[in-house]
Amino acid sequence: MKPITILLRALVLIALGLPSLAQAQDDxxxxxxxxxxxxxxxxxxxxxxxxxxxxxxxLRVTDPSNAALRAQMRRFAKEAEQSDAAIVFIDMPMVSFEDRSFVLPTGAGLGRPTDLFTQAVPLRAFSRITALSERGGAVIVLGAPPSSPLPEGVAPTSTAQAAQPGLSEILFVPANQADPLLRAFDTQIGNPVRVDLAKVLPALARTPGATLSAPPPRPIVLKAPIQVNPQPKSVSAVATPAPAPAQTATPAAAAPSVEELEILEKSLSPAIIRRLQRVLRKLGHYPGLIDGIAGKQTRSAITAFQAERSEKETGFLTPGQLSDLLART
Incomplete structure (x- = not known):
């Protein structure tokens, strides 16, 4: 039997013998x-x-073009639909036109006000995305004036837009107040027991120059105490195990090649990749979205996991490493 076939069969046995994603994830x-x-x-x-x-x-997006930003927004929107709460943090130039605010991506050129509709992204588009989460969310903006001249009728954003039904709340803070905002956010989010975004936002709105579209109308819990239901312990007799039969030593199998491990990874379902990402995240190696996509961040996390174990750093999991990670879900 070919080594690849052995690996694939081992993978099936591993996946079938472990709890499902729904069973493993309660947070x-x-x-x-x-x-x-x-x-x-x-x-x-x-x-x-x-x-x-x-x-x-x-998910971090740095210096995006208009097309790149919109692509990442679509990706984030899909994940928001499967999340409990969503937060968007924007630290970019912002402008307003006719009571609407716009985010200016890298390379945006404004010769006239109507260029905003093709060169910029409406701030409310982000608010609409965070509202897709089960409990909702918020958009936190550090708005800076653009460096280039603006056409007549367009001005730097200076306040949060008014709340609208179906959209999440928006907190606007001038970019020159970044330090007090970030300190306040870290303090509010660091509550060891419970974090409610509906209470965090009004606290952040006390930052000098900050405005909040409206206080959230309901709790948006980001952290809650873990409820533990103790199970009664039963006392039963413990049988003495029989001596294990003598084992006959078998020669060790050759380590699979990177090409074989790459094929093995491609056979993994998105659900399995999400389970791996979640465990790698708990181990401190993966900061990205749990999206079931084995991209650059997942590869880097696997490499860090292998380095921590002092094993060969390939960026692709061996069957043993795969089994170890899935057993922790």
């Missing part, structure tokens, strides 16, 4: 989108670090 699923352009990267780093306190899955 809240919080996702976050961090969009930055032309800003100090440490601000996004600080926000990402704070989000780890609520175990949020974070």
């Amino acid at each position: 809240l699923r919080i996702i976050a989108l961090l969009v930055t352009a032309g800003a100090a990267p440490e601000r996004a780093d600080q926000m990402a670090e704070s989000l780890t306190r609520i175990d949020a899955e974070t």
Whole structure:
């Protein structure tokens, strides 16, 4: 039997012998989108670090073009539909036109106000995405004025847009107040017991110059105490195990090649990839979205996992490593 066939059969046995994704995951699923352009990267780093306190899955987009930003928004929207709550953090130039705010992607050129409809992204589009989550979410904006001149009728954004039905709340903070906002966010999100975004947002709105579209009308829980239901212990007799029969040593099988491991990975279903991402996340190796896509972040997480075990760093899991990770779900 070919080594690849053996690997694939081993994979099937592993997958069938372990609990399903629905059985293994009982925690809240919080996702976050961090969009930055032309800003100090440490601000996004600080926000990402704070989000780890609520175990949020974070997708980062840096200096995106209009097309790239919209593509990542579509990706994030699909994940929002399968999440408990969603947060979008935007640290980009912002402008307003006719009571509407727009995010200016990298390379956006505004010769006239109507260029906003093809060169920029409406802020409410992000608010609509976060509203797709089961409990809703919010958009937090650090708005900076653009560096280039603006056409007549277009001005730098200075306040949050008014709330609208079906959209999540928007918190607008001037970019020059980034430090107090990020400190306040870290403090609010660091509650060791319970974090409710409906209470976090009004607290953040006390940042100088900040405005909030409206207080959330219902709780948006990002962290809650774990409920443990103790089970009564039963006392039963423990039989003494019989001595194990003597084992005959068998020669060790040759290690699979990277090509074989790559084929093995391609055979994994998105559900299995999500389980792996979730475990790698708990181990501190994977900060991205639990999306079932074995991309660059997943590859880097696997490499870090292998390095931690002092094993060959290929970025592709061996059957033994795969079994080990899935057994932890």
